[in-house]
Amino acid sequence: MTSTGQPAPPPGWYADPDGAPGMVRWWNGDGWSDVATPAGPGVAVQRSAVHAPQQFPGPPRTTWTPAPQPVRSRRSGWIAAGVIGVVVAVVLALVVFSGGDDDAVAVRDPAPSGSQPAGPSFAPGTVRIIDQEAGIAYPYLGTGWFEYALGGMVETTSVAGQYFTTQDDTPIGVFIAQVTSGPVVNTFGYTGPTSLPSTTAALADSVRLHYYPAPNERRILRDEPRSVDGRDAHLLEFQLAWDVEGYDASGERAALLLIDVGRPAPALLYMSIPNTHAELYGVIDRLIESVDVL
Numbered sequence: 672m673t674s675t676g677q678p679a680p681p682p683g684w685y686a687d688p689d690g691a692p693g694m695v696r697w698w699n700g701d702g703w704s705d706v707a708t709p710a711g712p713g714v715a716v717q718r719s720a721v722h723a724p725q726q727f728p729g730p731p732r733t734t735w736t737p738a739p740q741p742v743r744s745r746r747s748g749w750i751a752a753g754v755i756g757v758v759v760a761v762v763l764a765l766v767v768f769s770g771g772d773d774d775a776v777a778v779r780d781p782a783p784s785g786s787q788p789a790g791p792s793f794a795p796g797t798v799r800i801i802d803q804e805a806g807i808a809y810p811y812l813g814t815g816w817f818e819y820a821l822g823g824m825v826e827t828t829s830v831a832g833q834y835f836t837t838q839d840d841t842p843i844g845v846f847i848a849q850v851t852s853g854p855v856v857n858t859f860g861y862t863g864p865t866s867l868p869s870t871t872a873a874l875a876d877s878v879r880l881h882y883y884p885a886p887n888e889r890r891i892l893r894d895e896p897r898s899v900d901g902r903d904a905h906l907l908e909f910q911l912a913w914d915v916e917g918y919d920a921s922g923e924r925a926a927l928l929l930i931d932v933g934r935p936a937p938a939l940l941y942m943s944i945p946n947t948h949a950e951l952y953g954v955i956d957r958l959i960e961s962v963d964v965l
Contacts, residue, residue: 679700679701680698680700680717680719681700681717682697682698682699682700683697683698683715683717684696684697684698684715684716684717684950685698685716685717685718685719686716686718687707688703689707691707694707694708695707695708695716696708697950704948704950705815705948708950708951708953708954790817790818790820790834790835790836791817791818791820792817792818793811793817793818793833797811798810798811799811799963800831800832800833800852801965802831802832802852802853802938803965804828804829804831804853804854805827805829805831805852805853805854805932805938805939806854806932806933806934806938806964806965807852807899807930807932807938807940807962807963807964807965808962808963808965809850809852809940809958809961809962809963810957810958810961811833812833812850812954815835816833816834816835816850817833817834817835818832818833819831819832819833819834819849819851821834821847824851824853824881824941825856825877825881826853826855826856826859826874826877826878826939826941827852827853827854827855827856827939828853828854828855828856828936829853829854830851830852830853831851831852831853832849832850832851832852832941833849833850833851834847834848834849834850834851835847835848837919837920837945837947837948838918838919838920838945838947840917841884841917841918842915842916842917842918846918846919846920846945847943848943848944848945848948848951849941849942849943850940850941850942850958851940851941852938852939852940852941853938853939854934854936854937854938854939855870855874855929855936855937855938855939856936857935857936859873859874859877860873861936861937863931864903864931867896867903867904867905867929867931867937868894868896868905870905870929870937871905871906871907871927871929872894872907874907874927874929874939875907875909875925875927878925878927878941878943879911882943883911883913883923884913884915884918885913885915886913886915887911887912887913887915887922888911888912888913889909889910889911890909890910890911890912891907891908891909892908892909892910892924893906893907893908893926894906894907894908897928897959899928899930899962899964900962900963900964901964902930902931902932902933902964903930903931904928904929904930904931905928905929906926906927906928906929906959907926907927907929908924908925908926908927908955909924909925909926910922910923910924910925911923911925919945919947920945920946920947921946922945922946923943923944923945923946924943924944924946924949924952924955925941925942925943925944926941926942926943926955926959927939927940927941927942928940928942928959928962930962930964932964932965933964938964940958940959940962942954942955942958
């Protein structure tokens with residue numbers, strides 16, 4: 672029963688209770704997800720008078736106190752360089768992709784002045800992340816996603832992108848959802864477009880080894896050539912599953928898009944969403960379809 676005395680609606684996507692136009696939020700039968708997402712293909716929106724936006728202002732926002740940490744580890748093997756904060760019920764929202772030629776997006780208003788960010792924020796008006804080092808650009812996903820500043824990855828010579836924290840107290844540190852990019856280091860066998868599949872496979876093995884709890888099982892979802900902005904590319908998407916104590920997540924959807932950008936090093940776009948936020952899996956396709964080569 673809800674506070675109005677009416678039966679709670681079944682789990683599903685409903686209009687964002689904050690009232691953001693075009694946005695929907697996942698209701699699990701008991702509470703709202705942290706993150707809103709654009710309504711669109713693959714998102715079956717349900718209707719409920721109980722969840723009408725004008726009646727439900729959305730989940731309460733709480734403030735947080737930043738706490739410096741000398742070492743940051745996403746999964747085993749990551750060393751941090753910087754400061755991260757504890758995320759407590761931050762309301763996250765994804766952008767709405769428009770059909771304009773400039774691939775603009777509509778970003779929700781920032782959190783109220785009483786709350787503070789959980790990481791470095793992007794400049795006001797940001798709609799795309801431009802990774803000059805890698806040679807690609809892709810959508811910024813909106814309020815609640817923070818600028819990546821959590822240290823390097825072993826697969827790339829630099830890291831740009833966005834993330835949010837999904838758990839801050841795993842056995843090895845914080846656990847995150849992320850969309851990051853960078854030029855691939857020269858130890859993964861890249862020799863040109865014909866080596867895209869083998870290099871992508873080697874990179875996927877590396878991220879599985881370095882950033883996830885073990886033991887785990889992997890199921891390949893897609894392993895296919897792609898074309899990105901007229902350039903050769905390769906996509907490898909997989910689902911991991913594990914049963915390891917201390918983790919809220921028991922698995923993760925990950926995708927690696929490797930792009931020949933006409934430079935000595937290909938560009939890697941790495942997307943990972945823990946299954947605690949499985950409602951966001953659809954954002955992977957939206958990102959893949961919106962990548963530009965600089």
